[in-house]
Amino acid sequence: MNQKTRANLIIGQSGGATAVINASFVGAFEEALKNEYIGGIYGMLHGIEGLLKEDIIDLRQQPADLWSRLINTPSAALGSCRYKLQEGDPERALDILRSYNIHYVIYIGGNDSADTAHQLALAARHAGYELQAISVPKTIDNDLPFTDHCPGYGSAARFIALATMDSTMNTVSIPWHYPVKVIETMGRNAGWLAASSTLGKRDENDPPHILILPERSFNADQYLEQVEAIYRRLGYAIVVVSEAVKDEQGKPLGAVGQVGNDAFQHPLLSGAAQYLVELVKQHLQLRARFDKPGDLQRMASNCISTTDQREAYQVGAMGVRALLAGESDKMVTLIRHTEPEYHCSTGLVELAHIANEQRIMPDNYLDERKTMVTQAFYDYALPLIGEPLPRHAVLDKTRIQR
Amino acid sequence: MNQKTRANLIIGQSGGATAVINASFVGAFEEALKNEYIGGIYGMLHGIEGLLKEDIIDLRQQPADLWSRLINTPSAALGSCRYKLQEGDPERALDILRSYNIHYVIYIGGNDSADTAHQLALAARHAGYELQAISVPKTIDNDLPFTDHCPGYGSAARFIALATMDSTMNTVSIPWHYPVKVIETMGRNAGWLAASSTLGKRDENDPPHILILPERSFNADQYLEQVEAIYRRLGYAIVVVSEAVKDEQGKPLGAVGQVGNDAFQHPLLSGAAQYLVELVKQHLQLRARFDKPGDLQRMASNCISTTDQREAYQVGAMGVRALLAGESDKMVTLIRHTEPEYHCSTGLVELAHIANEQRIMPDNYLDERKTMVTQAFYDYALPLIGEPLPRHAVLDKTRIQR
Numbered sequence: 045m046n047q048k049t050r051a052n053l054i055i056g057q058s059g060g061a062t063a064v065i066n067a068s069f070v071g072a073f074e075e076a077l078k079n080e081y082i083g084g085i086y087g088m089l090h091g092i093e094g095l096l097k098e099d100i101i102d103l104r105q106q107p108a109d110l111w112s113r114l115i116n117t118p119s120a121a122l123g124s125c126r127y128k129l130q131e132g133d134p135e136r137a138l139d140i141l142r143s144y145n146i147h148y149v150i151y152i153g154g155n156d157s158a159d160t161a162h163q164l165a166l167a168a169r170h171a172g173y174e175l176q177a178i179s180v181p182k183t184i185d186n187d188l189p190f191t192d193h194c195p196g197y198g199s200a201a202r203f204i205a206l207a208t209m210d211s212t213m214n215t216v217s218i219p220w221h222y223p224v225k226v227i228e229t230m231g232r233n234a235g236w237l238a239a240s241s242t243l244g245k246r247d248e249n250d251p252p253h254i255l256i257l258p259e260r261s262f263n264a265d266q267y268l269e270q271v272e273a274i275y276r277r278l279g280y281a282i283v284v285v286s287e288a289v290k291d292e293q294g295k296p297l298g299a300v301g302q303v304g305n306d307a308f309q310h311p312l313l314s315g316a317a318q319y320l321v322e323l324v325k326q327h328l329q330l331r332a333r334f335d336k337p338g339d340l341q342r343m344a345s346n347c348i349s350t351t352d353q354r355e356a357y358q359v360g361a362m363g364v365r366a367l368l369a370g371e372s373d374k375m376v377t378l379i380r381h382t383e384p385e386y387h388c389s390t391g392l393v394e395l396a397h398i399a400n401e402q403r404i405m406p407d408n409y410l411d412e413r414k415t416m417v418t419q420a421f422y423d424y425a426l427p428l429i430g431e432p433l434p435r436h437a438v439l440d441k442t443r444i445q446r
Numbered sequence: 447m448n449q450k451t452r453a454n455l456i457i458g459q460s461g462g463a464t465a466v467i468n469a470s471f472v473g474a475f476e477e478a479l480k481n482e483y484i485g486g487i488y489g490m491l492h493g494i495e496g497l498l499k500e501d502i503i504d505l506r507q508q509p510a511d512l513w514s515r516l517i518n519t520p521s522a523a524l525g526s527c528r529y530k531l532q533e534g535d536p537e538r539a540l541d542i543l544r545s546y547n548i549h550y551v552i553y554i555g556g557n558d559s560a561d562t563a564h565q566l567a568l569a570a571r572h573a574g575y576e577l578q579a580i581s582v583p584k585t586i587d588n589d590l591p592f593t594d595h596c597p598g599y600g601s602a603a604r605f606i607a608l609a610t611m612d613s614t615m616n617t618v619s620i621p622w623h624y625p626v627k628v629i630e631t632m633g634r635n636a637g638w639l640a641a642s643s644t645l646g647k648r649d650e651n652d653p654p655h656i657l658i659l660p661e662r663s664f665n666a667d668q669y670l671e672q673v674e675a676i677y678r679r680l681g682y683a684i685v686v687v688s689e690a691v692k693d694e695q696g697k698p699l700g701a702v703g704q705v706g707n708d709a710f711q712h713p714l715l716s717g718a719a720q721y722l723v724e725l726v727k728q729h730l731q732l733r734a735r736f737d738k739p740g741d742l743q744r745m746a747s748n749c750i751s752t753t754d755q756r757e758a759y760q761v762g763a764m765g766v767r768a769l770l771a772g773e774s775d776k777m778v779t780l781i782r783h784t785e786p787e788y789h790c791s792t793g794l795v796e797l798a799h800i801a802n803e804q805r806i807m808p809d810n811y812l813d814e815r816k817t818m819v820t821q822a823f824y825d826y827a828l829p830l831i832g833e834p835l836p837r838h839a840v841l842d843k844t845r846i847q848r
Binding site: 057060061066098099100105122207214217221227333346434435440443444 | 462526619736739741
């Protein structure tokens with residue numbers, strides 16, 4: 045865009061919401077507000093799906109006190125979508141953007157949303173319409189490539205770490221009641237979120253004891269052997285499983301609970317933990333049960349990582365600066381620095397390299413069996429979850445000698 | 447007890463742990479510490495079950511900085527049990543208490559634990575052993591009679607209220623993805639905890655829309671009719687179900703997931719939400735899924751109600767004062783006052799009136815169909831959950847007129 049012409053900007057949110065996706069939205073809005081070359085600042089309701097229906101709102105008309113409150117509000121305030129562009133959609137979207145004099149698009153989302161932004165940019169180039177589209181990363185799954193990590197992950201990881209610490213204290217207080225407990229996390233094809241359950245672990249005996257991650261095909265015999273060994277040593281065992289783990293035949297553990305496919309053909313599962321509980325009950329004759337925090341893990345307003353929230357704001361603001369610097373068809377990335385202490389700067393990567401690619405956990409973050417993390421993972425993940433986790437008090441249990 | 451004789455005190459914790467059961471423990475310990483007539487201050491590990499094995503620790507030997515940290519630590523730090531006294535157990539327990547010169551017992555727990563304390567007091571009276579036993583209430587189920595409410599409930603209610611507010615914002619951001627969501631709470635035979643999911647509801651259309659409580663037998667036709675009506679009006683419906691709801695034949699909804707019985711013969715369920723999800727999928731052909739926060743709802747260290755924590759400390763301390771005043775075979779109760787503002791004093795009730803009795807929700811806290819609470823419930827429950835719940839920001843969604 046010619047920087048001397050005023051043009052309108054539209055912002056959208058897409059994919060599974062997070063506890064900080066609104067921080068990126070506010071970051072983009074407040075950065076746009078500072079710049080005289082941005083005229084209208086619009087929002088598309090429910091992402092591209094709403095844009096195609098002309099469900100557009102004027103963000104300059106919102107009450108002034110909204111924005112500071114929105115930063116701490118989980119979920120996608122604009123509404124979200126999981127819509128895969130159909131033939132003719134990009135051209136129809138361009139017609140609508142043109143009719144509103146919109147030349148800037150900020151699209152906040154994960155892999156599939158990056159693909160949508162890419163398709164819009166391609167269609168505009170093909171049609172000769174001056175449009176710049178920047179994708180702003182967001183996903184609790186932390187599976188976007190080319191970025192050190194993804195906004196949304198730090199808060200969800202904090203939730204899972206704390207939930208594992210807190211909820212398993214019930215097992216510890218009365219281990220023989222339900223000696224085996226399985227916690228199911230989200231995470232699609234990457235184990236980042238399930239692995240974050242270890243972040244409050246200070247000792248080998250602290251929960252969780254076994255991670256079941258999509259980075260390795262599930263083997264029932266090895267699993268039962270590990271559960272039994274830990275049970276014999278401690279009197280209980282805590283397992284954390286990622287919802288989309290598959291067995292050696294490629295069949296999802298939770299296939300029993302399979303409830304359909306979303307528009308992107310990812311299987312939607314609900315039964316991995318239940319399956320692992322049944323295995324233990326049937327083969328080890330131990331009482332077992334599962335927790336499944338579900339949507340709460342990505343939406344908990346009292347578990348937001350301050351680091352994650354700050355970075356989510358930062359990538360939103362940097363998306364708008366990239367547009368004003370003439371960039372398009374790119375995603376904002378986070379670049380980690382460790383000197384003098386942990387902080388992130390931002391970069392840009394071509395959307396053509398991103399779309400639909402997933403980053404799983406590297407081998408050096410996991411032990412040989414891929415059922416526990418290594419120190420390298422702690423070094424990677426601890427700075428992302430904000431304030432240090434609490435240290436719960438433990439009694440000295442030395443028995444009185446009569 | 448003769449107040450001029452020094453005697454030893456022992457404290458135990460029993461039943462399902464809560465986020466504030468340690469606050470009662472600290473309250474009892476610190477009150478005992480103040481009194482010169484109390485000699486040894488002991489702890490039984492894993493309640494009566496540990497006492498019978500002489501698993502006893504000396505609480506005066508714990509590091510001094512422990513107690514202030516323990517107040518904020520969820521779960522039963524002494525360990526818990528779910529043990530029903532067998533023939534001969536009370537006499538065996540008395541022998542052990544006698545050998546340690548223990549004449550005071552504080553037993554922190556719910557209905558079943560009150561029964562244990564009562565059996566100990568009865569056996570001592572029968573044996574002519576000078577023993578005073580006081581029960582300190584604790585249960586997230588809020589189902590103890592004769593007390594306005596139970597320590598532990600306020601924090602669990604805060605968790606469920608906030609979890610319902612936060613997690614359902616994901617449904618609101620993209621209703622057509624999973625239009626029906628079911629959240630399963632704990633609560634045995636009373637709906638107090640499931641009902642607390644409404645405490646963040648400020649408008650009829652806010653989630654949750656339907657409560658399925660044990661106070662009424664479940665009727666599938668009525669349920670499906672209600673879900674469908676709300677879905678037609680809003681495009682989505684949020685249901686909260688208490689884990690132990692039964693159908694009109696008295697069969698638990700979650701019987702599929704039944705995994706055994708505990709020592710008190712209460713059925714242990716895990717499948718009520720799953721059953722309600724399946725009903726919706728099969729009969730309404732709507733996509734539905736469930737969240738089941740499980741143990742986290744009673745153990746979340748970042749969701750402790752300040753009011754609940756203060757009252758838990760208060761009943762623990764008052765238990766020791768009751769012992770020193772010569773009381774025995776009683777449970778501490780909370781008595782509500784509303785002038786000049788909400789606060790509680792404490793009372794005492796005979797354990798013989800408590801044991802194994804459960805208090806369900808009164809009719810005037812529920813509407814006619816018993817699927818939603820009334821204002822009377824808000825007036826009852828809101829003071830218990832501590833600080834006001836957050837108000838999440840909402841965009842004005844007036845569409846731009848071209």
